[in-house]
Amino acid sequence: MKKYLITSALPYVNGLPHLGHLIGCLLPADVYARFLRAKGEDVLFICGTDEHGTPSEVGAAKENMPVEEYCLKYHQLHVQMYEGFNLSFDYFGRTSSEQNKEIVYRIFEKLWQNGLVVEKTTRQVYSPDDGRYLPDSYVIGTCPYCGYEKAKGDQCENCTKVLDPIDLIHPKSAISGSDKVEIRETKHLFLQLPKLEQDLAEWIETKKGVWPDIAYSIAKKWLKEGLQERGITRDLKWGFAVPKEGYEDKVFYVWFDAPIGYIGITKQWADEKPTQRRFEDWWLNPDETIYTEFMGKDNIPFHTISFPATLKGTGENWTQVSMLKGLNYLNFAGGKFSKSEHRGIFLDDAIREFPADYWRYWLIANAPESDDTNFSFDQFAATVNKDLNDVLGNFINRVLKMTATNFGQQIPLLGNPTTTEKELYAALDSLIETYTKHLSQLEYRKAMSVLREIWVAGNNYLAQTEPWKVVKTDTDYAGTILNTALNLIRLYAHLSAPIMPQTAQKMIDIFEYPDNLAWPDAPMSVYLTKLPTGTPFQLIQPLFQKILPDRTAELKMRYKEE
C-alpha cells in the first residue's frame, strides 16, 4: 500500500504566527492530510518549528533569556495556536532536536565523503559591540548608488539595487546601532550545487505538468541562471556545531538543517514508539512513499533545488518530493502581514474572535493559489454569512425542525425514490467526483466552489419537492423527502470534515448513529439511504452565527483595516 508523507514548511519559531502563515502552508497541508485519512490512506503529517539562526539569537537577547529557553517558549506557543486551529499533525517537532542533529550529521558526512563540500574564505561584517558577525540584512547604512540612508546590506529598498554590505557607506549594526563594524575574513563550507545541476535538471523536467506552474517555473528559473555553490555554515552560536576541525565556532546554516528537519522530526515521532515506527519506512522508501510538500512561494527554491540536491548528493535513496503545493501570499489591507510591526491578524486574536472553522473555510475558499489574495473583514463576513450560515447552517436547521414538527425527532421511513430523488443522486455523484478530484489535485478554491454547489443542491431539492406542502397530502412521500434531506446532512458532514472538522463532528453528533468521518465510497443511491428509520436525532443550536455590520465595523477598527 502506498504511504502518503505530507510536510508543511516549518514556521520560524521567532514570534507568533498569523493568518498568512496558516494559509501559506499549514492549513492546506492539514486539509490534504485529513482528506487522505478520510479516504483510508496511510498518512504521516509532519511539521515543527524552525529554530536556528540569527533572528532567534536576537529575539532571545531582546527578551533577556537564553536562546534555548526562548525557543522552547515560542515553540510551545506555536503548538497551542495550532491546536486551536485543529491542525492534525502526526508530530509537531523542532529542528533543534537531537534527532535532527543526528540526521544532519549523517547527511553532511555523506556529502563530505562524496566530495561535494568545499572550504572557501569569505568576507563578513563583524560587530565587536554585538560580539557577533552580522548577516547581510542586519547591516544598515547609506546606499552607494542613491544615497538612501537606511539601505540594508543585502538590498537597497529605495533604489532596489542589490548590494554587498561591504559597499555600504557608514555601515552600522541593525541590532545595536553601533557603527563600529569591521570586515573580517572567515572560512565557510560550501555545498557544490553545480556538480549536481545536471542530475537535478533532469529530475525537475519530470515534474513539468505535475508541479503547479509557479513551482516548476521558479525551479527552472534557478537552473537557467545556473546554480552556485551554497554556504552551509555560519558564524553563530545557535545551531548545530560543525563537526570539522577549524569550525569550532561555527554552526550549520539554518537553511541547511531546516528542510532536513522534516526527516529529523519524523525521527522524533518514530523514537516515541521505536518498536512500531521507523523513519526509514518513510524517508528511505521512495517506491512506496508519495511525498507532498506545502510551502509559501518564497520557499520554493529551497524545496525544489537546495533540499533535493542535498539529498541527491548523499548518493543514498532518499524519498524525494513528488507533489508540491506552493502558495502565494495573503495580504492585509493592501499590504503584507508583518510580524515585526504586528500588522494583520495573528492566530491568538483570530481564535478569540471566531471559531476556527470560520477561518478555515474562508482561508481555503480564498487560498492564494494563482495570485496574492487580500483579506478584508467585509469579504470574510460576507462569505461566512452566506455560505456557512445561510446555505449550510440554515439547511440543517430547516430540515431538523421540519422533521421534528411533522415526524418527531427520529428518521422517518424512506419510501421508493422518485425521479426527483434519482436526479438528485446523479447530480451529487457527479459533483462529489469533481470535488474529490479537486481535493486530490490540491485545487482548493475550485474544490470549495463545488462544495458550495453541493450544499445548494440540498436547498434546491427542498425548493423542488416542497415537503411542507407534501406533508399535508402525502405523509409517506414527505417522509421520504425528509429522510433524504437528513441523509444529506450526514453527507455534508463527511464532505466538509477536512475543511471544518469541528463543525463536521457537530453535524455527525446530531444523529444517534455510530459514524465516522470517512469519505463517501458508494453511489448516492446507496449512501443517502444509510441512516436507519427511527434513528433519533437532536435539535441543535444553529451551527453558525452571522457577523453583523456593527461587528464588522468594530473589527476593522480594532485591527486597523483601512
Added chain:
RNA sequence: CGCGGGGUAGAGCAGUCCGGUAGCUUGCCAGGCUCAUAACCUGGAGGUCGUGAGGUUCAAAUCCCACCCCCGCAACCA
C-alpha cells in the same frame, strides 16, 4: 535592465496550455416559496477581457509583437 505572478461586470475570481456564442460567487433589480436564522429557489441588468484603428487567422480573453500598470522575488523574515 533581470526573473516570476497578475491586469476579465461595483467587489472577489474562473476561462488562456489546446482560438469558435465571455462564465462563477457576492452585491443590485424582479419573481417564486413561506419549512427554516429577513433565510431558501429562479430569472434579469451589468464587461470595447490593461493599452496598441498592432500582427497571424474565416474567427483572438486565448497565439505573436510592442508598451503601460500592480504584486512578489533576487540565495538570510511565511
